[in-house]
Amino acid sequence: MLPLSDLAAAIKQRLRIEVAVFVLVLAIVALMTLLSPKVYRSTSSLLFDEKPIDPVQDAAGGDRDLSTLLSTQAAVIKSDLVAAKVVQNLNLVTPDILSQWRAQTGGAGDVNVWFGSRLLNGLEVVPDGASRIVRVSYRSNDGAVAAQLANAFVKAYLDQKLELQTDPAKTYSRWYADRTREVRANLETAQAKLTAFKRRTGIVDTDSTNAETGRLTDLQSAVTSAEVGSADLGSRSANAASRSPDVQNSAVVSGLRASIASKSAQLSEMSVSLGPNHPDRRAAQAELAALNSRLASAIAEQSASINVASSAAESKEAELRRNLEAQKARMLTLAGERAEYDVLRRDVDSARASYDQVTQRLDAMRLSAAAPTAGVRQLDVARASVLPSEPNITLRLLLGLVLATLLAIGVAILLELARPIVRSAATLQEVTGVPVITSVNFTNSSTLDHLKPDKKAA
Incomplete structure (x- = not known):
């Protein structure tokens, strides 16, 4: 095995070869990078509201599971419905596609859905629950196309989400509109019935009922008074009218009785001094008879007046009783009409309450259908990237540098192992097994120039 010092010397001596290998490998890596298919990635981001605002109630909605929400919305973005909308918005269906x-x-099927499903292959949606952000990326071999499709998917999703939220409100709005026409017709019918009833019966308000009740009370009081008066006159008429105190105490009867008493006293005096046939006595007797006749006539007249008054009182009582019974019948009729009136009025109130409630709900549904309540907005717009995301040029060049360096060093080591050269005294002693006495350094000696031709020849 070569010592490290010899390896270092060998690497240094074969620098040209190493540089050549390094450049060659780096050139191959660069060429492969340039020839590799380019894939560009463009990313847009969506920011979701933590608590969506209800435009109808003008208040924030309740808490919700954000991670579940983002996962659901990510699935919606990757749905065929959104992809088909992208195809429609960008008019991507060409004759070749057809x-x-x-x-x-x-x-x-639908060509938009079919082609949209192919677009989904390059779509990548990554939800980030910690930041309420969903990143929408698109990969394509054209940077401009990648940016266009990423933004198109975001726009199609926003439109589709708003449509999904407002469609139910629009459906309910149409239903409430039909219901409004129905309850309005019910209200108009109830009002027409109440108006016709008022016109037929004359009942307008509760004052008429109060007036009729007051009249009944007055009639009852009048009948009671008439009963008392009629009973009194009847009792006096039933007894001997001539002995009635009213008759006996009348001024005419009292005057006549006084005259009769006076004339009777005078006649008594005459009867003492005058004979029965005396003219004065006969005249006095005639006057007394006339006074008695007048008294009888006066008593008869007074008795007749009492009988007439009693009959009149009875007639008045009977008339009052008839009026009272008629008023009672009127009150019964009025009570029935009033009950019917109350029913009709409650029908009108109920119909009006239903109409007001349905109208209010209709207004709320129309507001919900028209209000932008998506609860999400586009945070970043995708832009065409200059450098491709695949292959990673920087990473490949760095790896190429490392690989070229390792290959260059490896080639130098292999060449050294294939043709070893003694480069130090330690190596010489190891190879020959003979101790080295000394070593001469020719680095700065001119002798090295004389040795070079011999070395080349060798």
Whole structure:
């Protein structure tokens, strides 16, 4: 085995060969790098909101599992739906592509989906849950195409995500629009029924009911008073009207009784002094008879007036009772109408509440359908890279330098082993087995010039 000093000397002496090997290997590596197919990578990034904003409620949504969200959205980006949208947006379907599609599928399916699935081969989506970022990269042999497709996938995803979020709202919006027309028709029908009922019955508000109740109360009081008056007059009429205090105490009857008493006293005096046929006595008797006749007539008239008053009171009581019964019937009818009115009014209130609720939900659905609520935005735009990502030129050149250096040193060592040269006293002693007495250094001696031709000849 050669000593390290001889190896170092051999490497130094064969420097030209080593340089040649080094340059050759490095040139081969560089040539292979230049001839290798170039693959360019362009990357765009998406930033997801930690808590999405609800445009309808104007508030942040609840907490969510971010890693699950990013993984799900990464799968959406790599879906055939997004890829087909990229093909549509970029108009990538050419006549040649159509021919290939028909040849492979027989025209079955969607050419956009078919060609989009081929584009997915160069797509790479990497979610980063720690930073709420998803990186979308595309690999192509053209840097501009890689950047274009990376940005196209991001745009198609953003459009598709917004569409996926707003489509349900649009569907519900159409449903609520139909429902709004239905509840509006119900409200109009209920209002029409209530209006027709008011027009037919005359009920407008609760004041009419209160007025009818007050009238019933007044009639009840009037009937009670009439009953008392009629009972009093009836009792007086039922007894001897002529002996009634009202008749006996009347002014006419009292005056006549006083006149009769006076005339009777005068007649008694005349009967003492005058005979039965005396003209004065007969005149007094005639006057007394006339007064008694007038008293009887007055009593009869007063009794008749009491009977008339009693009959009038009974008639009034009967009329009041009829009015009271009619008012009770009116109140019963009014109560039924009022109950029907309340039912119709509740129907209107219920229909109006349903209409207001459906209208409010319709407005909310329309706002949700129109509001940009994707909850994600593009953070970085992919740009065409100057250097390819594959092959890695810098890495290959570094590896080429290392390989060229190792091969150059290896060639020098192999040549040294194939044709060893004594380069030191230690090597000479090891080879011959004879001790070395001394050594001469010809490095700075002119003798070396004389020895060189002999060395070449040897």
